[in-house]
Amino acid sequence: MLQPLREIEGGIKLSLNVAGRLGQLRRPPVLESFLRQVYFTGVTASTGVVLRASVLGALIIAVTLDVLDADVDLAVKMLLWVVFREIGPLAAAVVVILRTGTAISAEIAMMRVSGQTRVLRYLAINLYDYLVVPRVAAVMLATMALTFYIQALAVLGGLLFSPFIINVSFMELAGRFFELFTPVDLYYSTIKSLLFGFAIAACCCWHGLNPPNLTQNAVPMAVTRAVTQSAMLVLGINAIFAYIVFGILFFGLVKATQ
Amino acid sequence: MAELALRYSRLVGANPVMVSVPRGGVTRLHLPGEDVKMHLVKAVLKARADEGEELELLGAATAGLDAKGRERLRRRVGVVSREVGLISSLNAWENISLPAAFHGTTPLAEVAELAQSVLERFGADAEKFLARLPDDLDPLERRLATFVRLLVEAPELALFDNIVAGLTRPERERVKEFEAEYRARLPLGTLLYVDTQEAAA
Numbered sequence: 001m002l003q004p005l006r007e008i009e010g011g012i013k014l015s016l017n018v019a020g021r022l023g024q025l026r027r028p029p030v031l032e033s034f035l036r037q038v039y040f041t042g043v044t045a046s047t048g049v050v051l052r053a054s055v056l057g058a059l060i061i062a063v064t065l066d067v068l069d070a071d072v073d074l075a076v077k078m079l080l081w082v083v084f085r086e087i088g089p090l091a092a093a094v095v096v097i098l099r100t101g102t103a104i105s106a107e108i109a110m111m112r113v114s115g116q117t118r119v120l121r122y123l124a125i126n127l128y129d130y131l132v133v134p135r136v137a138a139v140m141l142a143t144m145a146l147t148f149y150i151q152a153l154a155v156l157g158g159l160l161f162s163p164f165i166i167n168v169s170f171m172e173l174a175g176r177f178f179e180l181f182t183p184v185d186l187y188y189s190t191i192k193s194l195l196f197g198f199a200i201a202a203c204c205c206w207h208g209l210n211p212p213n214l215t216q217n218a219v220p221m222a223v224t225r226a227v228t229q230s231a232m233l234v235l236g237i238n239a240i241f242a243y244i245v246f247g248i249l250f251f252g253l254v255k256a257t258q
Numbered sequence: 259m260a261e262l263a264l265r266y267s268r269l270v271g272a273n274p275v276m277v278s279v280p281r282g283g284v285t286r287l288h289l290p291g292e293d294v295k296m297h298l299v300k301a302v303l304k305a306r307a308d309e310g311e312e313l314e315l316l317g318a319a320t321a322g323l324d325a326k327g328r329e330r331l332r333r334r335v336g337v338v339s340r341e342v343g344l345i346s347s348l349n350a351w352e353n354i355s356l357p358a359a360f361h362g363t364t365p366l367a368e369v370a371e372l373a374q375s376v377l378e379r380f381g382a383d384a385e386k387f388l389a390r391l392p393d394d395l396d397p398l399e400r401r402l403a404t405f406v407r408l409l410v411e412a413p414e415l416a417l418f419d420n421i422v423a424g425l426t427r428p429e430r431e432r433v434k435e436f437e438a439e440y441r442a443r444l445p446l447g448t449l450l451y452v453d454t455q456e457a458a459a
Contacts, residue, residue: 029359111347116345116346123356123357
């Protein structure tokens with residue numbers, strides 16, 4: 001019982017600490033670490049998701065039409081409400097957890113176990129400033145960018161491939177899509193992706209800095225905990241945020257008002 | 259009475275010890291055991307004495323210091339020790355320049371110049387050396403990188419903790435030249451060697 005409470009308390013303290021220390025990004029080594037993390041999380045991850053993201057949109061439309069025998073209107077709504085609002089940010093979060101979350105927690109846990117965090121302390125370098133702040137800020141930014149990228153590719157993929165499945169033109173689909181699209185959709189996914197990035201990075205940094213013990217075996221344990229809890233946090237944030245903004249839970253299965 | 263760079267006492271445990279190191283010169287301490295040595299090195303590194311210990315660094319008692327005061331004091335002290343190794347994910351240049359870049363104490367151009375001249379003095383190809391990760395450096399090279407990082411910090415008190423441990427005889431001879439390099443660059447600094455009586459024998 002104490003361990004989860006300790007983790008929640010540690011996570012909150014770490015989050016507050018990071019928020020208060022964002023100014024440290026001005027320091028050259030911290031900025032360099034931030035840019036490296038943006039490159040690793042955002043740029044190198046983006047190449048691998050191009051095909052998957054563009055197939056995602058087409059797949060959703062194809063399945064919707066086939067299973068639900070839906071019309072064009074419903075297909076575009078699915079593309080916007082499911083792919084753009086929900087699947088896009090979630091897909092980006094999954095990519096970030098699997099690629100970056102594992103790397104961050106393993107790297108920091110390894111530094112902790114091998115005494116390298118102690119070296120930083122002896123050099124009067126604050127661990128939050130040098131290890132946590134650049135990673136959290138970079139992962140937030142990169143998750144947001146990756147979300148936009150996946151959303152754009154998935155929607156474009158859906159609009160491009162759908163004319164091969166249903167008897168409707170690309171222009172007709174695109175026109176209907178932009179009729180339904182509101183700025184709230186954009187704000188919603190932007191804020192959500194930033195929150196996802198923050199939760200993933202903060203959780204992975206915390207587990208990296210607090211491995212269960214200081215042996216080599218602690219590194220995979222820290223990574224497992226970081227990944228599991230990051231995934232749970234992302235799902236939790238997704239559910240709560242959807243409820244706050246749209247008054248719905250689980251893609252509309254639970255509604256705030258009847 | 260000569261001004262002291264370090265005064266340390268530890269009156270608990272199996273080997274009580276009292277140490278006074280005058281400012282300016284070179285002092286060699288052969289402590290009674292590894293445990294005593296580690297307590298001294300850690301106390302200096304943290305600028306903080308544990309229970310049963312007393313520590314004065316560069317004329318300042320550490321007992322009443324707050325975190326900031328301790329940090330200020332710590333930055334006037336440099337240590338070459340296995341306790342303060344290199345960061346494995348950073349190359350030699352990043353390791354050497356990290357404290358200066360982070361604290362903004364020395365311009366990086368000056369750090370690069372200093373690193374290049376010291377490395378060349380010790381027969382290393384500076385460009386190749388600085389690009390390598392710690393795992394690609396041999397024990398002498400790792401010690402050299404730590405020593406250059408210490409020189410960049412220009413500490414008033416430099417502590418060499420069992421600096422020749424694990425090195426071959428020719429490598430030990432090279433390491434002995436660190437002293438002359440430190441004295442040449444920081445003539446007013448204090449150099450303190452610590453090892454155990456067993457290691458000295």
